[in-house]
Amino acid sequence: MSEKEDKEMFASGHRMCAGCGEGIAMRTILNEAGPNTIATVATGCLEVTTTAYPQTSWEIPLIHSAFENAASVASGIEVALKQMDKKGETNIMSFAGDGGTFDIGFQALSGMFERKHNVTHICLDNEAYMNTGIQRCSSTPYGASTTTSPAGKFSIGEDRPKKPLARISAAHDIPYVATATIAHIKDLKKKVRKALDADGPALVHVFAPCPTGWRHASNDSVELARLAVETGVFVLWEAEDGEICDLNITHKPKERKPVGEYLKKQRRFAHLTEEHIEKIQKEIDEKCEQYGF
Amino acid sequence: MTKVKITIGGINKDAGSSKEYKTGGWRTMKPEVDVEKCIQCLKCFDYCPDGAVKKTDDAIEFDLDYCKGCGICAKECPVKAIVMKVEEK
Numbered sequence A: 001m002s003e004k005e006d007k008e009m010f011a012s013g014h015r016m017c018a019g020c021g022e023g024i025a026m027r028t029i030l031n032e033a034g035p036n037t038i039a040t041v042a043t044g045c046l047e048v049t050t051t052a053y054p055q056t057s058w059e060i061p062l063i064h065s066a067f068e069n070a071a072s073v074a075s076g077i078e079v080a081l082k083q084m085d086k087k088g089e090t091n092i093m094s095f096a097g098d099g100g101t102f103d104i105g106f107q108a109l110s111g112m113f114e115r116k117h118n119v120t121h122i123c124l125d126n127e128a129y130m131n132t133g134i135q136r137c138s139s140t141p142y143g144a145s146t147t148t149s150p151a152g153k154f155s156i157g158e159d160r161p162k163k164p165l166a167r168i169s170a171a172h173d174i175p176y177v178a179t180a181t182i183a184h185i186k187d188l189k190k191k192v193r194k195a196l197d198a199d200g201p202a203l204v205h206v207f208a209p210c211p212t213g214w215r216h217a218s219n220d221s222v223e224l225a226r227l228a229v230e231t232g233v234f235v236l237w238e239a240e241d242g243e244i245c246d247l248n249i250t251h252k253p254k255e256r257k258p259v260g261e262y263l264k265k266q267r268r269f270a271h272l273t274e275e276h277i278e279k280i281q282k283e284i285d286e287k288c289e290q291y292g293f
Numbered sequence B: 001m002t003k004v005k006i007t008i009g010g011i012n013k014d015a016g017s018s019k020e021y022k023t024g025g026w027r028t029m030k031p032e033v034d035v036e037k038c039i040q041c042l043k044c045f046d047y048c049p050d051g052a053v054k055k056t057d058d059a060i061e062f063d064l065d066y067c068k069g070c071g072i073c074a075k076e077c078p079v080k081a082i083v084m085k086v087e088e089k
Helices: A021-033 A045-050 A070-083 A098-103 A106-114 A165-170 A185-197 A218-231 A274-291 B043-047 B072-076
Strands: A037-041 A062-064 A091-097 A120-125 A176-181 A202-207 A236-240 A248-251 B029-033 B053-055 B060-062 B082-086
Touching (some): A021 A120, A021 A185, A021 A218, A070 A091, A070 A106, A070 A120, A098 A106, A098 A120, A165 A176, A165 A202, A176 A185, A185 A248, A218 B072, B029 B060, B043 B053, B072 B082
Parallel strands (some): A037 A062, A037 A091, A091 A120, A176 A202
Antiparallel strands (some): B029 B082
16 A cells, blocks of 8 residues: 555545445545546436535545536636646546446537547446436446346347447547456556546546446455456457557456356346347457457 | 535535545444454455555454445455454444
């Protein structure tokens, strides 16, 4: 534990569920960013659990924006600091969940990338709108049962694949894009540091399991994030300076585990038959081939 | 209910004030560490969502004011020095 970590930048007493992956992600990210940081946060689990008025879990200046504009508000902060001749002195970060990044906040995020603001956007991905009661979003993977894509006699739950957000972001030709999980802490820290040091917009897409929405045991959160990488469901990579053809895969599993191991631990996938799992496995095999392993 | 005085713009100047809210009451399982077995790898510190793991000189200890009893520390401990026990009140 380094000196810097002696003071936690993300205070205890937040109202996240027991075993919440976002808690692990936020502690790691804010401790790495340090006190000289200004953050914006979109509506989502992170906002409702950490800013129950009059309390806050944040040890850094924070502004809660609307659902869609965390990245725009962060852009504004960056420009204001530039006007005050304080360019580059402070880390500016915007935080949003998958709803606030993949769907609702995407135009603001894309605009921030396009205007080349020096802002690091963190997407905490728990694969549905968990805060409002597990509604599907464009991050929800194929086959997952949610309250708005319920599994039943004629439905296998969500019927569309997950949107490749990080690759879409990399296509904006921005200095740094990376994917990370809460199981690979050192990797996550390294990527957050690189994103903050990049001169321009950066995105870190953090995979954070949700015991409530994915319906798994609370002590399985880290294990599931690890399994997602080892089965190839979630690929860890980084892309610097808009390089989207030759991605740097930061963690290649030596031997890919069957995807069933990952799916069977979660009740949102409990309705899947062996045929469905085979189909998902085939899609993952194809995806991993694209990534080159 | 205590009365809360609302500031202009709802600005909250007390950073980290959520510490006033003790989430330990949510717990049904309680972690216990075997100090002899602990190798101080601090995996439990990294993986605690609630910042409830504190480092001591020879091992770690739990801040039971905030521990929600999720059990990630016990599961991730490489030497199985942490066990979860049913909370007795």
